[in-house]
Amino acid sequence: MHQHKIKLGIFGFGVVGQGLYQTIKQTKGLQVEVIKICVKNKSKKRLADKKLLTFNKSEILNNKEINVIVELTNDTEFAFEIVKEAIKRGKAVVTANKKMVAGHQKEIFDLQQKFHVPVLYEASSCGSIPIIRNLEEYYDNDSINAVEGIFNGATNYILTKIFDDNKSYSKALKEAQEKGFAETEPNMDVGGYDSKYKLCIIITHVFGVFVKPEQIFNYGIEKISDFDIKIAKEKNCKIKLIAFTRKIGNEIFGAVFPTFVKPDNILYSLENEYNGVVVEGAFSEKQFFLGKGAGSYPTGSAVLSDISALRYGYKYEYKKYFQDLNLKFKDDFLVEVYARSEHKNSIRKNDFASISEEYKSADNHFIIGKIRFSKLTTSSWIRKPHVNVLITPENKLENLN
Amino acid sequence: MHQHKIKLGIFGFGVVGQGLYQTIKQTKGLQVEVIKICVKNKSKKRLADKKLLTFNKSEILNNKEINVIVELTNDTEFAFEIVKEAIKRGKAVVTANKKMVAGHQKEIFDLQQKFHVPVLYEASSCGSIPIIRNLEEYYDNDSINAVEGIFNGATNYILTKIFDDNKSYSKALKEAQEKGFAETEPNMDVGGYDSKYKLCIIITHVFGVFVKPEQIFNYGIEKISDFDIKIAKEKNCKIKLIAFTRKIGNEIFGAVFPTFVKPDNILYSLENEYNGVVVEGAFSEKQFFLGKGAGSYPTGSAVLSDISALRYGYKYEYKKYFQDLNLKFKDDFLVEVYARSEHKNSIRKNDFASISEEYKSADNHFIIGKIRFSKLTTSSWIRKPHVNVLITPENKLENLN
Structure with missing residues (x-):
């Protein structure tokens, strides 16, 4: 050779x-x-x-x-x-x-x-x-339905410390930076930008579609509160920052979003600075790749x-x-989310297509329901500091047709 | 192209x-x-x-x-x-x-x-x-220290049913066969032969050494008893059928053996018909590949x-x-095992280099200790129906020099 x-x-x-x-x-x-x-x-x-x-x-x-x-x-x-x-x-x-x-x-x-x-x-x-390399070489014929995973070691480390060791967000972030996992500009990691860049690149090699970072919505982990963590634990879930892309018909969806993850999801037990990628093939079902994602x-x-x-x-x-499979990247689909606010009436209920759970107390309100992704990401409330949004465990995307 | x-x-x-x-x-x-x-x-x-x-x-x-x-x-x-x-x-x-x-x-x-x-x-x-493909293409420069994993879906399915659902060995085996995971000649799976063939092939692509199946010792899961399972649970372990190969200096070791696995090992949570392979590189540390291993x-x-x-x-x-790295496959190294017998004095204590635990009751005796692998595999007692041997969780191989 x-x-x-x-x-x-x-x-x-x-x-x-x-x-x-x-x-x-x-x-x-x-x-x-x-x-x-x-x-x-x-x-x-x-x-x-x-x-x-x-x-x-x-x-x-x-x-x-x-x-x-x-x-x-x-x-x-x-x-x-x-x-x-x-x-x-x-x-x-x-x-x-x-x-x-x-x-x-x-x-x-x-x-x-x-x-x-x-x-x-x-x-x-x-x-x-x-x-x-695996997407390029090994999966070229096997039509892939979806790729999802934990693409950022720093946020996963932080979430592990918050969830398993009951540490505060700021303490966990500091620890991640000390260990060299988190960038000096933490927003790249905790805001989901780093995961988004990786998702962009991966979409090219999964579906053959070039997507610009601006086309992909990313939501970070900075606003996860003690209440969110309590709810996650009550629902027997952990919170992970998930990057995903999925094909439905000829449409490709993708986003980076903190997500409730149940124990039957392999990403549930992926802890600390590890990255994991789940490849869902039409024929080979699910395959999982795991390795350290942060550090030199x-x-x-x-x-x-x-x-x-x-x-x-x-x-x-x-x-x-x-x-030339004629696939199109779309930023609009139906998704089920948990939207929580510390203030009353911050979250516009009319934005939801359907609501399955609603909770109100003196300090916290939340809604679980289905919403158009384009409506969610352009809403006036999603960026408010006292509002946090998470995708629910099923993460069952639906297209709008 | x-x-x-x-x-x-x-x-x-x-x-x-x-x-x-x-x-x-x-x-x-x-x-x-x-x-x-x-x-x-x-x-x-x-x-x-x-x-x-x-x-x-x-x-x-x-x-x-x-x-x-x-x-x-x-x-x-x-x-x-x-x-x-x-x-x-x-x-x-x-x-x-x-x-x-x-x-x-x-x-x-x-x-x-x-x-x-x-x-x-x-x-x-x-x-x-x-x-x-990954060993061939991706790891060619990175000197790999070891590869270990669960290479057989049928046995992993059976062990999952035994451990998590408290099913009997024969019932679990039948279920695996009904689902099409286990071969009609179950000894291929449960005796560790299937895993051994795969290990042979993998050793070629990890270390560039051609090893014949006869050179690799395989021990099956057929003799795992309720007592063994009880001990595993007491030690906060599961039992998995592990195939492994490891390089120490210029020597390559490899075997297929039921092994106590602790929760901090990624293979602990690998259940049912899944296969998993851990690649331990000198530079990239551990990487893990997971996918369904049985079925069409x-x-x-x-x-x-x-x-x-x-x-x-x-x-x-x-x-x-x-x-041409001049590596040699050797079937001799020091390994720590749990050896259990239902009869007194079945296991020859003198075969052990050192003993760290010993247990005796009316129905069960066991020894945990270090033993030369060649002595273990050629011993008169390892093949007896009332004797079972498992590798201890650390699976720390040592060469004999």
Whole structure:
């Protein structure tokens, strides 16, 4: 079998980059060589050979010896510039930058087609779980009905601490940040943005439809109250931040939403910083992938797998896109939710198509009922600080036809 | 991307074959055509176009139009003949026959190398879990320390019924057979042979070492008694039939053994007919794959994925074998076990290297201690009907050096 010798130019040298560098040095038979590492901060001390370091991106982009760029910065627009320039120069790209990939999916796809250069981004989605590779390679024929999962390790860690250890939200968040699971800008995690970027990328490889992050609604875990937790426990549920996409007919739905999860759902027992992805195939029924989703090792491992795959000329085929199944992403469907407010009459009952439960006390009101998703997400009340909304355990989506 | 049109000759038309045939007919865009189906029994009614059926294997093997053979018989030696003849004629092979593949791995590998024809057998191992593909493609660089899991759906179903529903062994077995999970010859499942064949195949793709089924010791679940279950529950454990392989230095260990499993092990909550595989990588830590392991759909789904992969020229690269890591399979290591007998002095205490617990009552005696695996498996007492042996929860193997 033909192998390419990989000569790397790395952008960014944080924990992932450093772990990658160490592993490449230590692992025999990898056939990978680090040629240059581009960093921003000139004063920081680095655990790499000084000769490898540069502060000028051109020293990597214009180096003809380098055939693979590893992009590990946290600057989305700079990252996209690097990717574009690399592809135009015929250099393959490996990136872990989910925000950049999700935001520029179609452009990255087009550039790959035009210049016949692979861009791999397994590390962008669900840490060490090889979900994109599996969706690309293993499920191409098996018509998939749905993919759902816990895509963010930090929020799952926080929810675990809140639920199992009765910790407060702020204490649990601080702990997650100390452990390196949560980003310094926690809204990315707890607001559901990180999960949404991953969902965008996954939808492309599940259904062959390019969806922009702006098209997907995300709701975070910040407003979960002691009362919500009490209700969840009474209903024998946990609360998890679930990202999901589902096909009904020719329509694709998708969102990121905190959800009541019952013990018979495999995601119920997925705790701490773990990520899990459930793939529901028409033929193979449910399959479950689990792995650590946060931290430098899982990401580094995924980056290394992509680099190694390039040795054998691997590229994403985007088979489902080319199958042209005429699927459309829609942000409107019927969903059952629990909507809770600390104030009376905050939640507009008329917005609901049907109501199955209603509760009122001095401090808390809630409604459980079915509502059009477009009505829910554009409602005046969903963004109020004293209102919280969760999807009910069944998460049975219905289309509106 | 170049695609081959697949023209199939199928051997065997049981539930898996029929499901496959139906799915191919129903799924658009598969680019797969069934040319001939070879069956044994002339009198059975079949749900396929009569023109497709044949009773003569040469009508498939000598048909130049057919480029892929799907082997779904339950006759091991006939199956191997078919595979050999197909490869020699340049026809790719997809098979679900774990006993055949495990028993002839090196020969099948050699034939593939010689005739440059792919043989895919994802369906032979752990149903719908794409474990071989992942070990081949995704983990090639990441040095893996261990793989362990529940590889047999029937035994897991039986153990679930015994543990959670307090059913007797015989009743649980009957139920598993009625549901189509257990083979008609239950010893294949409950004796651990089925798991062992899968482990053989998996070891090749984890460590690049060809191991014969005879080299791997398997112990079944048939002798688990009410007392064993009571002890397991007292220790807050369940009993699961675990197949495992682990690398320590340059030595590879592997066996199939009923094992006490604690709640912190992900396999503890894996119930019913599900299979689960834990991959422990040096870098990516633990990853977990879960899917249904028994029944016709999971197998059919895996067969279809392999057929589809052939459209894109996929083949196993056996990268780890070619990396020539000089690993050796050894059947000797130190292991901690629980050995129980209904008779006094049945278990030879002197065989143990150390003993940490000992229990005696009128009806039951047990010892928990460390023992050389080779001493355990060749002991006079392990095969006695009134003696049962389980591996303790830690399953901490030690090599003997």
